[in-house]
Amino acid sequence: MESYSKNAILLLKLGVSFAFIYPAVSAFIDPSAWIGYVPMWVDQLIPREIFLPIFSTIEIVVALGVLFWNNPIPSIIAGAMLVSIVIFNKSEFSVVFRDLSIATMTFGLALLSRKK
Incomplete structure (x- = not known):
């Protein structure tokens, strides 16, 4: 069972990381698109x-x-960034609403990565 939990955490980490890395790299390649x-x-x-x-x-x-980093801090920062994006882009909610789902994942990761 523990390996399932570790795999689930890895999948969450990969998903959240991709949600941050893709737009960042894309913005370097084609800033006009972002x-x-x-x-x-x-x-x-x-x-x-x-x-x-x-x-x-x-x-x-x-x-x-x-x-x-198996620490809650990066996940909390990621979640705060995503919630801020939604708050400061209310007029784009039809696009940024997914950020709330990803933010929820980050806060879950923060809870899972805290020291026991």
Whole structure:
């Protein structure tokens, strides 16, 4: 039974990590395809063209943390990022609603990875 649990956790980690790595890598390859998802108000703080690669780098670091670090912190950060994306992109809810499902997975991973 324990191997099933470990495999289930691995599948969750792979799924969450892919959800962060794919858009990050894609944003480096084709930023014009992703720049529209950065809220316009970000331009008041930092140009979106500068923000996007910074955010993409953070996404990759968080994904690697979720995948390789058996600690709840990366999963909590990932979940907070996803919930923030939904909150700050309410007008795009028809696209970002799936982030809530992935966020739920991250919080589950955080609970599963805490020290016993």
